[in-house]
Amino acid sequence: MKIICIGRNYADHAKEMNSPVPIEPIFFMKPDTAIHRELNYYLPDFTKDLHHEIEIVVKINKVGKNIAPEFAANYYSEIGLGIDFTARDIQKLCKEQGLPWEKAKAFDNSAVISNNFLDKSKLDLNNINFSLSINDKVVQSGNTAQMIFDMNHIIAHISKYVTLKVGDLIYTGTPEGVGPVKIGDKLEGFIETEKLFELNVL
Numbered sequence: 496m497k498i499i500c501i502g503r504n505y506a507d508h509a510k511e512m513n514s515p516v517p518i519e520p521i522f523f524m525k526p527d528t529a530i531h532r533e534l535n536y537y538l539p540d541f542t543k544d545l546h547h548e549i550e551i552v553v554k555i556n557k558v559g560k561n562i563a564p565e566f567a568a569n570y571y572s573e574i575g576l577g578i579d580f581t582a583r584d585i586q587k588l589c590k591e592q593g594l595p596w597e598k599a600k601a602f603d604n605s606a607v608i609s610n611n612f613l614d615k616s617k618l619d620l621n622n623i624n625f626s627l628s629i630n631d632k633v634v635q636s637g638n639t640a641q642m643i644f645d646m647n648h649i650i651a652h653i654s655k656y657v658t659l660k661v662g663d664l665i666y667t668g669t670p671e672g673v674g675p676v677k678i679g680d681k682l683e684g685f686i687e688t689e690k691l692f693e694l695n696v697l
Contacts, residue, residue, distance in 0.1 A: 496662040498525040498606050499653055500550075500579055504643050504668025511671050520644045520652045523597070529606040536694045538678055539602060542582035547676050548669035549627035549635045549684060552577045553646055554612055555663040562654040567647035570659065573612035576625060576684045576691040579666050580605040583675075608664065609684065609691035618686075620646060628683045629676065637670030 502521040503509040509516045538545060552575040559570045579600070586599035626636040639645070644652070649667060653659065676682065682694040 496527050496664070497657070497660070498527065498529055498664050498666065499523075499657070500525060500600070500606075500666040501644070501649055501668040504649075505637060505641050505670045506643060507641075507671035508669055508673065511673070516643065520649050522649075522653055523600060525601040525606050528603050529601055531604040531607045532610055534693060534695060536604065536607070536682075536696050538676070538696055539582070539604075541602075542584055542599075544582065544584040545676055546581045546583045546673050547627060547629075547635070547682065548579040548581060548673050549625065549637070550577050550579055550666040550669050551575075551623060551625055551639060551646075551686075552608060552612075553650070553665040553667060555650075555659045555665070556661060558658065558660050559650075559654050560658045562651050562659070564647050564651040567650040567654075570650055571646070572615055574615050574618060574620070574623070574686070575609045575612040575664075576686055577609065577664075577666055578607035578627070578682070578684070578694075579669060580607065581673075606664075606666070607684075607692065607694060611691055613686060613689075613691075624687050626685045627672075628685070629680050631681075631683075634674060635670055635672035639667075641670060642668065 589596035
């Protein structure tokens with residue numbers, strides 16, 4: 496099982512990060528040890544600036560390579576919700592030094608994933624509202640209509656370079672509003688009005 500993450504897929508998030516809007520999907524990967532499904536989340540001790548990035552997650556349901564965009568919808572049937580946690584201080588330092596920054600993105604428990612996934616046939620994939628609340632206050636909200644690259648385009652692009660397999664997870668990018676979390680925070684993730692995960696930061 497692979498975790499594939501799309502960067503800068505919402506224009507307003509690219510702007511808040513002072514980054515250019517991409518002309519094709521940007522992707523990076525996390526190991527399977529990044530997955531976190533538990534209620535409690537222990538703040539890692541190697542970062543002083545852990546940021547939340549709420550994202551719609553696509554679960555691949557069959558093997559595919561060089562998938563055409565018009566057939567990409569056949570390769571997933573469920574949509575979930577996750578957080579791409581980022582050690583922003585480590586990422587900044589790596590960028591300044593011109594180094595890869597996997598350790599800021601791919602560390603253990605950096606990919607929160609909902610235990611429940613929703614049947615895509617019951618959703619308008621191009622009009623899904625999703626949000627993240629911290630201590631009952633909405634801090635990020637987005638709609639899949641705001642994606643620069645839609646889910647089918649993302650799947651087609653990734654499959655040019657990497658074979659997709661059953662169970663692979665694609666984190667499709669985060670909207671604006673990323674920010675820090677701290678001990679004592681309660682995070683809740685929603686698709687429309689349905690809560691898909693809750694997280695207590697310890």
